Amino acid sequence: MTNIVLFGPPGAGKGTQAERLKTNFKLNHISTGDLFRSNIKNQTELGNKAKAYIDKGELVPDEVTIGMLKEAVKENQHGNGFIFDGFPRTVAQAKALDEFLLTLKTEVHGMIALDVNDEVLVQRLLERGKTSGRADDANEEIIRNRVSVYYKETSILKDYYQEKNKYYSVDGVGSIDEIANRLAEIVEKL
Numbered sequence: 001m002t003n004i005v006l007f008g009p010p011g012a013g014k015g016t017q018a019e020r021l022k023t024n025f026k027l028n029h030i031s032t033g034d035l036f037r038s039n040i041k042n043q044t045e046l047g048n049k050a051k052a053y054i055d056k057g058e059l060v061p062d063e064v065t066i067g068m069l070k071e072a073v074k075e076n077q078h079g080n081g082f083i084f085d086g087f088p089r090t091v092a093q094a095k096a097l098d099e100f101l102l103t104l105k106t107e108v109h110g111m112i113a114l115d116v117n118d119e120v121l122v123q124r125l126l127e128r129g130k131t132s133g134r135a136d137d138a139n140e141e142i143i144r145n146r147v148s149v150y151y152k153e154t155s156i157l158k159d160y161y162q163e164k165n166k167y168y169s170v171d172g173v174g175s176i177d178e179i180a181n182r183l184a185e186i187v188e189k190l
């Protein structure tokens, strides 16, 4: 089993690359952002709770997010492992993930970060906002808040995985294929 945390700021291309990894390595792709959006669309209780945070570009509280993630893993026990996309985003989430995977007798094998500079990110997200229908992509202020939350709360996870010798990074600028190849090289060795 291979479990990967795909890491990087909003707009780094995690969703696009996760789809490639999913196909190439037969992994389950679990995106907390997608799970929230589907809950919001279906107006579930969880979706209603999450919406207020997401619309402001803030993180959804850990207990809501962690519970949702565990359910998704339990419901998808097939394939060769998991790609976690957009999770963990806080140290509490990273610890919860470690404990949870331990109960399934497995672990995170590597975190791979997509490295992209901030201005490229903001431009990519504004561009995506024109067609994605995502309210959190349509407004530059909300986008900048998401990037800033990333640096305040999430980027520290690099240290968390580095201490366990599980941190890798790739240049996230280039064609989709080029970046997919950079990621594949790492995943093959995990």
Ligand code: ADP
Binding pocket: 009, 010, 011, 032, 033, 034, 036, 053, 054, 055, 057, 058, 059, 060, 061, 065, 085, 086, 087, 088, 089, 090, 093, 136, 146
């Ligand atoms: P992006 O990577 O472009 O920010 P996502 O689709 O991963 O987009 O996430 C969209 C929003 O969903 C985030 O801005 C946040 O509000 C919420 N969210 C997603 N994952 C998490 C998480 N692990 N913890 C807390 N909130 C989350």
